[in-house]
Amino acid sequence: MNYSKLHCRLFLLVAGMLAGASIAVASGEGTQPRLNQIQVIGTHNSYAQPPDPRAMAIMAPRLQAIFEGMFTRMSSQEKAKFAEEHPVLLEKGFGASLDYIHPPLEYQLRAGLRSLEIDLYVDREGGRFADPLPYRQLREAGEKDLAPLYDNALREPGLKVLHVADVDFRSHCPTFRICLTQMRQWSEKNPGHSPVFVLLEPKLPGLNRAIPGAAEVDAFTEMDFDEMDSSIQEVLGRKRVFTPDDLRGSAATLEAAALSQDGWPRLDQSRGKFVFLLLVPGENFEALSPYTARRPSLKGRMAFMQGKPGMPHTAFVMVDNHLTDPAVIPSLVKRGYLVRSRADIDTHEALLNATERRDKTLASGAQVISTDFFAQPNIYGNSYSVTPFSGGARCNPVNSASNCSIGQ
Numbered sequence: 001m002n003y004s005k006l007h008c009r010l011f012l013l014v015a016g017m018l019a020g021a022s023i024a025v026a027s028g029e030g031t032q033p034r035l036n037q038i039q040v041i042g043t044h045n046s047y048a049q050p051p052d053p054r055a056m057a058i059m060a061p062r063l064q065a066i067f068e069g070m071f072t073r074m075s076s077q078e079k080a081k082f083a084e085e086h087p088v089l090l091e092k093g094f095g096a097s098l099d100y101i102h103p104p105l106e107y108q109l110r111a112g113l114r115s116l117e118i119d120l121y122v123d124r125e126g127g128r129f130a131d132p133l134p135y136r137q138l139r140e141a142g143e144k145d146l147a148p149l150y151d152n153a154l155r156e157p158g159l160k161v162l163h164v165a166d167v168d169f170r171s172h173c174p175t176f177r178i179c180l181t182q183m184r185q186w187s188e189k190n191p192g193h194s195p196v197f198v199l200l201e202p203k204l205p206g207l208n209r210a211i212p213g214a215a216e217v218d219a220f221t222e223m224d225f226d227e228m229d230s231s232i233q234e235v236l237g238r239k240r241v242f243t244p245d246d247l248r249g250s251a252a253t254l255e256a257a258a259l260s261q262d263g264w265p266r267l268d269q270s271r272g273k274f275v276f277l278l279l280v281p282g283e284n285f286e287a288l289s290p291y292t293a294r295r296p297s298l299k300g301r302m303a304f305m306q307g308k309p310g311m312p313h314t315a316f317v318m319v320d321n322h323l324t325d326p327a328v329i330p331s332l333v334k335r336g337y338l339v340r341s342r343a344d345i346d347t348h349e350a351l352l353n354a355t356e357r358r359d360k361t362l363a364s365g366a367q368v369i370s371t372d373f374f375a376q377p378n379i380y381g382n383s384y385s386v387t388p389f390s391g392g393a394r395c396n397p398v399n400s401a402s403n404c405s406i407g408q
Contacts, residue, residue: 032407034264035242035275036338036367037400038393040197041386042115044342044370047161047179048102049170052147055134059167059211060095066210067094084321088346097346098163100372101379104172105182109196111375112388115340115368117199118179120228121160122218130154133166133213150174159228164207166214176228180235187240187272194392194406195242195270197368199340200228200303201279204287222290229302232276242273244298247315254297255307258315259336267393267406276303277316277340277368283308304338320345322361333365333398341366343386344373353382362386365398 067089071082083090089097102108105116123129135146147170154160159176162169173179187193202225208214218224232241244254247264251257258264280288288305295301298313307314309332316338319329332339343358344350350373361369371386378384395404 031401031403031405032266032268033395033400033404034262034266035195035270036258036264036333036336037396037404038194038267038406039362039365039367039369039389039396040114040194040393041343041374041388042113042117042197042199042368042370043102043108043374044117044345044372045119045163046102046105046108046116047118047171047173048098048100048163048168049172050101050147051098051168051170052135052138054138054143054146055132056095056098056167058134058137060093062211063094063164063167063207064089066207084324086346087348088351098168099347099379100350102172102372105179106186108374109183109186109190109193112390112392113374114194114388114392115197115199115370116179116183117201117370118161118176119163119201119203120176120220121162121165121203122220122224123160124157124218124224126157127155128215129160129162129165129169132169132215133211136213150178153178159224159231165203165217166208166211177231177235180231183274184236184240187236187274192271194267195273195275196392197275197277197338197340199277199279199368199370201281202228202288204281204284219287220290222293225291232302236274240273241302242270242275243302244304244313244315245300247304248297248299253312254304255310255312255314258338263336277338278303278305279318280306309335309337316340319366321357322364322366323357326360326364329361329364329366330398333367333396338368339364339366340368340370343369343371344384347372349373350378350380350382350384353380353384355384358384358386363397365396367396 130151138146153174161171161173161176161179173182202220203217205217205219208217248254248257291305292313304316305313306316306318317332318340320342322329322341329339341361343361349357373385374388376383376385391406393406395406
């Protein structure tokens with residue numbers, strides 16, 4: 001027997017089998033979507049607890065007067081945009097716009113929501129938001145049994161989590177580190193979970209300056225953003241976070257990596273991870289410039305910062321209202337950007353049980369869709385809701401492959 005020929009034949013046979021296996025694996029990967037080829041449902045102001053009605057009765061008229069004064073000074077274009085973004089605030093008042101209730105973060109994650117929104121306030125010394133203005137006034141008037149706050153946590157130095165200082169301030173996790181700890185604890189119990197997109201909104205000075213006695217809101221500095229990033233890394237751990245560095249690799253810019261065909265990782269490479277998305281309130285990029293200072297394409301940062309196409313750091317874009325221009329979101333998604341949009345806003349859709357905005361936003365391909373109503377019946381007793389997907393995510397209706405499969 002010619003052993004050399006036999007070995008050659010065996011080698012070719014094995015090589016052929018391996019090649020076949022290789023092709024099969026590659027084919028299997030074709031059904032696996034990338035991180036930007038999925039769609040998830042999440043909540044808006046995810047941490048929020050209902051305000052004490054007595055505090056809202058004091059503060060809502062003050063805020064309403066401020067908003068109405070601002071509205072009269074706006075241009076017609078600004079008025080149209082404000083009405084689009086805050087329909088209930090203009091029609092029914094500030095308090096009605098906040099009439100939603102969220103359960104604790106762990107409940108939301110266990111229910112299949114895969115996006116959370118966290119508002120952040122600077123509090124370097126601690127205690128700045130521990131004794132809100134309406135609570136002081138209510139106690140002076142003899143009121144008792146006010147809706148509780150986490151007073152001890154609010155007195156600690158560090159980033160705080162609340163919606164509007166001295167107005168809508170009750171939170172399931174009053175400090176950023178507590179919120180992160182709750183996320184980590186759920187993640188530890190559910191290894192291999194589908195990725196969670198965490199929207200971070202740094203609150204800027206402005207509104208509270210018009211309310212005498214309200215807490216002073218400080219602008220974010222580079223030091224405050226460093227605290228934000230270090231808190232993420234220390235509490236969650238680097239391995240649980242997909243960062244701009246992970247996407248950029250050797251690409252010239254973060255945007256170039258986001259738009260490349262194979263830039264975003266496969267879903268199976270993203271399981272068990274959190275993706276932080278830093279919002280830019282009012283698209284005030286100057287106010288958030290400390291986050292990008294000396295950090296080209298967000299080098300070394302933990303969060304993807306909202307941007308516009310053409311900015312070197314842009315991998316993530318915000319388009320809150322899909323109905324304004326229905327061509328925008330699908331175009332951005334097809335190019336490779338991550339997009340966040342909203343299925344409802346200011347309780348408007350839920351009050352009317354109106355589903356057009358929800359349904360069209362789901363079909364738009366926006367990867368992250370936020371709602372204040374994920375269960376039915378909702379608090380108004382009707383069926384309006386935006387139901388989380390089984391397993392936390394679904395294949396994107398716009399940019400995933402026809403044979404896409406999420407798997408488990």
